[in-house]
Amino acid sequence: MVPAPTPPAPAPVPHVPVLLRPLMKAAAPVTGVWLDGTFGAGGYTRALLDAGAEQVIALDRDPMVFEMARAWAGDYGERLVLRQGLFSQMDEHVAEDVGLDGVVLDLGVSSMQLDQSERGFSFMREGPLDMRMSGEGPDAADLVNRASEAELADILYFYGEERAARRIARAIVTARSDAPLETTLQLAAVVESCLPRARPGQARPATRSFQALRIAVNREYEELFQGLMAAERVLKPGGVLAVVTFHSLEDRMVKRFFALRAGQGGGGSRHAPEEQAEPAGFTLDPRKAIKPDAAELAENPRARSARLRIARRTDAPARPVDPRAIAMPPVLRPAERGGR
Numbered sequence: 001m002v003p004a005p006t007p008p009a010p011a012p013v014p015h016v017p018v019l020l021r022p023l024m025k026a027a028a029p030v031t032g033v034w035l036d037g038t039f040g041a042g043g044y045t046r047a048l049l050d051a052g053a054e055q056v057i058a059l060d061r062d063p064m065v066f067e068m069a070r071a072w073a074g075d076y077g078e079r080l081v082l083r084q085g086l087f088s089q090m091d092e093h094v095a096e097d098v099g100l101d102g103v104v105l106d107l108g109v110s111s112m113q114l115d116q117s118e119r120g121f122s123f124m125r126e127g128p129l130d131m132r133m134s135g136e137g138p139d140a141a142d143l144v145n146r147a148s149e150a151e152l153a154d155i156l157y158f159y160g161e162e163r164a165a166r167r168i169a170r171a172i173v174t175a176r177s178d179a180p181l182e183t184t185l186q187l188a189a190v191v192e193s194c195l196p197r198a199r200p201g202q203a204r205p206a207t208r209s210f211q212a213l214r215i216a217v218n219r220e221y222e223e224l225f226q227g228l229m230a231a232e233r234v235l236k237p238g239g240v241l242a243v244v245t246f247h248s249l250e251d252r253m254v255k256r257f258f259a260l261r262a263g264q265g266g267g268g269s270r271h272a273p274e275e276q277a278e279p280a281g282f283t284l285d286p287r288k289a290i291k292p293d294a295a296e297l298a299e300n301p302r303a304r305s306a307r308l309r310i311a312r313r314t315d316a317p318a319r320p321v322d323p324r325a326i327a328m329p330p331v332l333r334p335a336e337r338g339g340r
């Protein structure tokens with residue numbers, strides 16, 4: 001008897017680009033050289049090339065995304081330049097005498113990263129506690145098993161806005177005293193043992209802790225802080241900076257950076273010293289964040305917390321910004337003390 005064919009493995013769900021329509025509308029007409037600092041599945045890059053960008057320099061810290069792009073990237077020839085790298089270092093990928101027409105940053109993880117259980121990003125799928133987008137450096141298991149209770153509590157509180165941060169940190173330290181926590185589901189069980197169950201329609205309670213650890217492992221706030229300043233350096237006058245965020249701490253940083261560089265810095269405070277009046281580096285266009293509309297939410301529920309902010313570069317010189325003035329959370333990096 002001929003054996004029944006093995007059913008094919010389910011194809012990974014492709015990443016659906018978020019807020020693409022409003023981004024393309026605000027950026028029109030798209031011309032010249034753009035940099036996509038978060039290439040992912042290439043949704044933004046393709047839309048920019050198809051809309052008329054002469055060239056797109058596409059960066060991603062995750063080497064796997066370029067494997068996935070192999071099937072179509074060649075269609076664009078030299079108009080598409082693929083590079084593995086960090087958007088905080090985007091200057092390195094741009095020729096010194098070329099001012100860019102646009103920079104797009106679509107922050108966070110892609111659906112493909114979340115859905116690959118072996119990457120360890122999801123509390124709903126069993127996998128190793130990894131969470132590194134680039135696959136390099138200390139991973140989430142290093143952090144969870146080595147950081148002190150106080151350090152863990154700070155990460156959960158400052159990066160995940162988790163009110164039960166201390167309780168969860170204590171539970172992690174108790175659990176790891178028996179044996180190291182190695183997997184996503186082990187960690188999720190420890191976190192969820194400290195929190196009330198989610199009501200129908202609410203996010204699972206482990207969401208905030210997993211977000212916090214992912215941000216710490218990938219140093220996402222430092223990347224964003226450096227990335228915003230790098231974008232100001234590489235854009236030419238009139239160039240567009242578009243940033244899509246997925247949670248309130250990131251969005252607050254982008255909002256404050258734009259307000260500060262558009263000359264709306266406010267009066268300063270004990271924590272955020274007043275910036276000197278300087279010529280505005282950006283104009284805001286539009287002034288408020290753009291949210292997904294009902295049609296997009298129906299198509300892609302993962303877009304619900306996305307916010308798009310857009311600004312246009314002026315000809316004022318780029319200058320460094322004080323991280324406190326844009327409400328950057330404190331830098332916490334206990335995993336640097338060594339790997340397992």
Ligand SMILES: C[S@@+](CC[C@H](N)C(=O)[O-])C[C@H]1O[C@@H](n2cnc3c(N)ncnc32)[C@H](O)[C@@H]1O
Pocket residue numbers: 015016017018037038039040041042043044045059060061062065085086087088106107108109110111133223
């Ligand atoms: C939300 S996805 C982008 C999806 C993309 N806009 C699309 O349409 O397919 C974010 C991507 O940015 C990458 N990434 C996150 N932080 C980065 C950084 N600091 N530098 C470079 N790439 C980064 C991630 O690896 C991921 O592939």
